[in-house]
Amino acid sequence: MSLTGSYDDANIFAKIVRGEIPSVKIFEDDAVLAFMDAFPQSRGHALVISKTSKARNILEVEPQVLAELAAATQKLARAVTAALKPDGVVVTQFNGAPAGQTVFHLHFHVIPRYEGEALGRHGGGMADIDDLKALAAKISAAL
Structure with missing residues (x-):
């Protein structure tokens, strides 16, 4: 998918926002x-998404929405760091399929x-839901 085009209301993140697909929430x-x-x-x-914008990427997002997403991403990165004590944290965001974007709803990754641990493949194997719930509870408690 290119950097230009129409927003698809059927994308998985839009469905998560609407409650059509479950997610393991940390905060909202x-x-x-x-x-x-x-x-x-x-x-x-973990991921941070807008619940209001139909921006597919950072080039399309409204400035106020971007500010809200940036603040939420910082909040999440701080909570992940406090809760899980990683040696580092990657904050990333992809724009367009050639850049690695797979869901065309603007989102930020906190990884x-x-x-000594290798980074897994983007979009690799699915995690155990109980493990995700336990991690989310630990991260939420650090907010």
Whole structure:
């Protein structure tokens, strides 16, 4: 998918926002939702999305929405760091399929990194739901 085009209301994140597909939530408010990545690259990999914008990427997003997402991403990164004590943390965002974007609803990844542990493949194997729930509870408690 290119950097331009129409927003698809059937994308998985839009369905999560509407409650049509379950997610393991960490926190949310009227503007943003933070939840565990079901296909994590490392233990504690989480995502932040807008609940209001139909921006597919950072090039399309409204400035106020971007500010809300940035603040929520920082909040999540701090909570992940406090709860899981990783050796580092990657904050990333992809724009367009050639850049690695697989869901065309603007989102940010917060990926804890642990010394000596390889990073898993983007969109790799699905995580155990009970493990995700336990991680989400630990991260939420650190907010």
